[in-house]
Amino acid sequence: MAPAGFRPLRIAGYAALVLWSAVVLFPLYWVAITSFKTPSQVNGGPYYLPFVDFMPSLHAWVYLLVDLRNDTLRPFFNSFVVALCSTVLAVLAGAMAAYGLSRFRYRVHLGSIGLFLLALGLAAVAVVQAGVHWPVAAAAALAFFFLAVRALAPRMRRSVGNQDILFWLISQRILPPVVVVIPVYLMFQQLNMLDTLPALVVTYATVNLPIVVWIMYDFFNALPRDLEESAAMDGASRMVIFLTVALPLARAGLAAVFLLVWILSWNEYLLALFLSTADSQTMPLLVAAQNATRGPQWWYMSALIVLMIVPVIALAMLLMRFIRRGFLVGAVKG
């Protein structure tokens, strides 16, 4: 048999792969070398090869990390804290919600949802039109809601189940973020939380929650029920089963979804643009800010982009070890 590498089809295949790799990798290469160019080298170019076409310079890096120092590191630190906290929060809450949706049957009567909305509407009218104190209105509305539900529950026929809840969750992502950005801004303004990290953390966690629930729902559904029933027989409560059996078995899914949600909050621009001005500025804002009045400062922008890419690559490599197949081998049957 001829060595596999000499077959023409294989050569063509590898040639195509090399070509595609170049397409994918060239922008990254371009960003990397641009961060080592001086403004005149960028504007005078194009120069492709460091040391051959142009002499690399640390000018952009020195400016960002030494001259500006805190004005560069603070957004980096902000981004890190916001991405970490919001991702942990979203994955934790999302995994629990997904587990609940995959294991328990929920039936919510449409009528009680309607009553809740009615109570909410009445409270709003009372506050706006009659000038009732909002805590009073809220308490009265809650009391009305519970009494009405108790009285009317036996007559309610139609209800929504797990699939409806799941769809409602993802429907939150169907709405374009631009639509909600103003209400979210006003909300945090009322709470005096504009330009703070907690505001960003809460917003990102909320926005990314549906994604976590959807992905983890599938993962939990695929786990063999026998294992959890066995744990129940061994004497575990639902929470213990979730923590000691379901979560460890779904860790490939957790790692994947953690990485995905991290990237989404790490790179988020629109919400950050509205919610932060100076103190809670994140990296995407800083990158965009390099597009200054004198035109885009490609050298600074490139250096900042490199700074943004490195942690994500490190995280991906770290989590890759968990995203491997065949983990369930040996759990059930032979």
Add this chain to the structure above:
Amino acid sequence: MRIAMRNVNKWFGANHVVNHVNLEAEEGEFVILLGPSGCGKTTILRLIAGLEQCDEGQIIIGERDVTALPPKFRDLAMVFQSYALYPHKTVADNIAFPLALRRVPAGERRQAAHEAAAQVKIADLLERYPRQLSGGQRQRVALARAIVRRPAAFLMDEPLSNLDARLRSHMRAELKNIQKRLGITTVYVTHDQIEAMTLGDRVVVLNQGEVSQVGPPGEIYGNPRTLFVADFVGSPPMNQVRGRVRQGVFYAGDSKVAVDAADCEHAVLGVRTEDVAPAAAADGDFAGVIYASELLGDCTLVTCQTGDTLLALKTDKNFAGGIGEPFGVRLNRDRLFLFDANHGRRIDNNARRAGKP
């Protein structure tokens, strides 16, 4: 501890999967739930376990009504058909998991896991992961996890069905030995009648969610109360000849056999293969031709065709009759069972000695 089910009913939608089941397992008893797939035996086990909720009826373990309790508070150990080992835990941690949940100190836990593993001869595998074990070894880990503590009872859901035949018969003997040594009440689900016969102190035969017959294995085999039990228990199954009974004589085609039974237009005569003997074609109870002859090793299984029924019997391993040769059979008159084909119940007068269903 004693386990009792009182008048338990369970529906899945419109499907009545457990139908007025009453069941008792005495302290230390090995009770088998036997039936074809879909007869509700696994559901009954899961009801006892608390993995399913009864729609009606009561479940009592010891002196305690556990009908409404979740599995955690029923103090039972279960071996699943799939073994259900935790893939992310070592064998030692798998076995010790029930103890860890009860906050037993780590030292004691290790000790207990080791002892349980030794009982099922896997003490040298404690550091491995389930994926590094063979099917038989995994089965032993599942068993060790059940016996690591002293539960009120063991529940086993076809624990041997995923093993190969040789290992299965070996594990069967081992299981029986361990159960008797520990003296813990065991409810065991199977569709394999050999397991039921060899393991059980008492066998509960189930058909479509109802209990057909309860009794020691010998009685189930030797005195089946319904046509279903007669047909399901025994390998090869009991011979069945359709015909009618008139004034103490069973007629089927040209043949007739004197029986002690009530008149019945649609009757089934049942007889075990070992109660059928070869006879000269002329003076047997049934005459026909040889349909098949299979050497089983210690004997030959001969199938004889008479009219449109087939009768199987066991005879000498050196039997040399060829297919199509004339053949007669004689039945053991003391071991005949007669059933009404309409409702499947016994109609012969021996049935009274078997007691009420």
